[in-house]
Amino acid sequence: MYISSKTHAVVAALTMGCATAMQTSPGEPTSPAITARDLSTRLYIFSDDSMIGRQFGTEGNLKGAQYIANELARLGIQPGNGASYFQDVPAYKVSIAPGAQVILDGAPLAFGTDYVTNFPASGRAAPVDSLQVVYGGDLSDTTTLIPADQAAGRAILLAIRTPLQRNPNQILARYSGARAIITANDPRVMRPWAVTMSTDTTPARVNLVVSLAVAARLVGGDPLAMRTGTPGRWIRFSSIAFTRSQAPARNVIGIIPGSDPSLRGEYVALGAHNDHLGLRFAGPLDHDSLRAYNIMANRIVEARTHATPGTPGGGLTTAERGSIHVNVDSLHRIRPARQDSIYNGADDDGSGSVGMLEIAEAFAKSGTIPRRSLIFVWHTGEEAGLLGSRYFTDNPTVPRDSIVAQLNMDMIGRGGAFDFVGGGPTYLQLVGSRRLSTELGDIVEAVNRSEPIPLTFDYAFDANGHPERIYCRSDHYEYARYGIPIAFFTTGLHMDYHQLTDEPQYIDYEHMRKVAQLVHDVALRVGNLDHRVLVDKPKPDPRGACVQ
Ligand SMILES: [Zn+2]
Known part of the structure; x- marks a missing residue:
């Protein structure tokens, strides 16, 4: 998810606290089904420090893109841009x-x-x-x-x-x-x-x-x-x-052809973003202290916003910052300071990126594929202002009119009660699913009802004029501006959003599995319809500004 200016980020005092960690060992072979274990294996690779935060226009982002392309090749999934998995995006440093x-x-x-x-x-x-x-x-x-x-x-x-x-x-x-x-x-x-x-x-x-x-x-x-x-x-x-000067930047694209020759020329698009924020240029911070501070800050903001519903969360006031107390010594008795300067982006959008790999793997290996084709696009430059998805939708590798719907995943690995009041193991924010097509919104709900453990949808962030403008803040909007019905799946913003602490040990993999399975099943349903999902709402101006 992107924020159009980070100009006024304010960085933290330190405090004591203790972080929960769920460790899983990476490096095991993945199985065909979408599993929490595979999501964990993939996410520990994709959000590893070696990717240097996957920033748009940098070597780290190319490494992330290469990992995805290697996986697509290994899974036998067809390249989505002629003979290539990559669509080079013009970028200048x-x-x-x-x-x-x-x-x-x-x-x-x-x-x-x-x-x-x-x-x-x-x-x-x-x-x-x-x-x-x-x-x-x-x-x-x-x-x-x-x-x-x-x-x-x-x-x-x-x-x-x-x-x-x-x-x-x-x-x-x-x-x-x-x-x-x-x-x-x-x-x-x-x-x-x-x-x-x-x-x-x-x-x-x-x-x-x-x-x-x-x-x-x-x-x-x-x-x-x-x-x-x-x-x-x-x-x-x-x-x-x-x-x-020219900088390297790539969308990654894979295609699974549909099973019905008469519908194979139509596509259900799935999306996530392969980039994140790179390095913290002001130098490293102590990870555990920052995490503890973020937990405390989150509690304060949560208490304030729920005491007065409808007020914005935002940053802490000076008085609130002053109320968080420093006790680094007791924190460091638990373990020594770990200096951290890499924005790993495990949730944003490592979760959507590896969730989509798991979905692609499930389709490719199960033999159950929809009548329509599936096109998977891992966009670059989302954090720089939806640049890769803008480029792809302006220069699509399949005819734009053949894309019947786009399902976007950005930050699908959190959303628990620890993150915010009202969160829980089945929490999911759904945004934009009826903004162009009532039918698409209905399908997402119907498919969800048929899941063994249905997710609990929160439509609050889809409200017209919502101040967070989530509808305008991820790649799906670049499809919607062309009149392609979209559904955006996210477990929401949280204390580690755009922080050095967005790391894979804080992800709820079982929660993430449920979201990825839902998106898989919605893609299957939309891909098998005997008609294109019906667009019954006005289309926006593709060159106009996004309106939430
Ligand atoms: Zn983001």
Whole structure:
């Protein structure tokens, strides 16, 4: 599942606690059926540290993609892009150019510690020389923000008093007339480069994230103590430049041809994403301390949101953070600190990726295949903004109109009572299953009722206008925008979402097995229908913005 900005991530104090672990040994051969054991075996491989977090545009993501392709070949599943299991996705890495500088008071700031920039997709910076900084207010309190007309033509510095509950891009859009937006935060938590699929060549505005120390230098003191509109120092941007180079990125695609020659030309698509977040650039954290902190933080947010239903979860307030106490010593009496800097993405979306391999294996080895064909797509670049699924649906390897439905799995390995109030061993969030086709939604329910242990569907996140916008936040939407009916299966967000602690020992494999089996059985049912699932709702504009 993707988040469109991680700009304002706030990192943790430490505390004591104890993490539960379910260890399973990897390396055993998999069996034809979808089993908890096989899911575990596969997930320990796919989310291993050797994949370096599988980040879009990096070698680690290629290794993950290669593992999937090797498994498809071993299982005798047909390649999904002509003779290849891979669909190369155009991707470009944008980095700061050697020698690029931001100058304050005649001296260059240090990239990575004093500041980082955004990385324009084009790799080209809009020309700017010296700019006077003006304090633009507290981004976490919109009543303090500078009016757009006063920001025009200037560099505005924004501070953040309390962690943001929402992506600030919507707020920042009003400052399109500013020459630069400078946000005070910790530059070390930002990625020092970006990978994009865009072929746009327009020079773009360069924005900065600067350290709190640099922010104080820019306006001559703690910005939060200043009045909005306070003028500050001049900074020089003139030598900022970027490099843009090709980066490796691949969707993985396999096909199981249908059993009925008259329907074989139609496809049921299944999807997951093969990428995750890579490395933590600010350096390692102690895994067990971070996990213990996340457990405590989760309890606080859960208590708060259930005391006042309908309020957003989001990050902790400063007071809430202060209420979590540090006792690293007693934690480390259990075992020594384990430094961790790899976002393994076991649930996100290792769970969907290996769940789909198990589904493919079950179809390939059981002899029970549907009349229609099955196309399995492991998308890349989901975390970078649904890039691989956008590319596949714009450039499908089978005719787009032949895809009758898409079933997407992203984060299907959690959802227990330990993760959130209302979770449990059969909990499943279902999103989008009736947004284009009432029939598809009905089929998912009917198939679920026929399972030995039916799952308990939570449709809350499918509500129109839901603030989490889950319908817009995973690969299925790229199919839905073309009018392909979709169903999105997820066990939901949790305390380890986009954390270093999203690791395979915290996955509930039996829960995950039930979800994968359900998706297998829905694919079989949809693939065997004597008609295409009926689209009875309006189709969105494929080039428009997603509406939850
Ligand atoms: Zn994600």
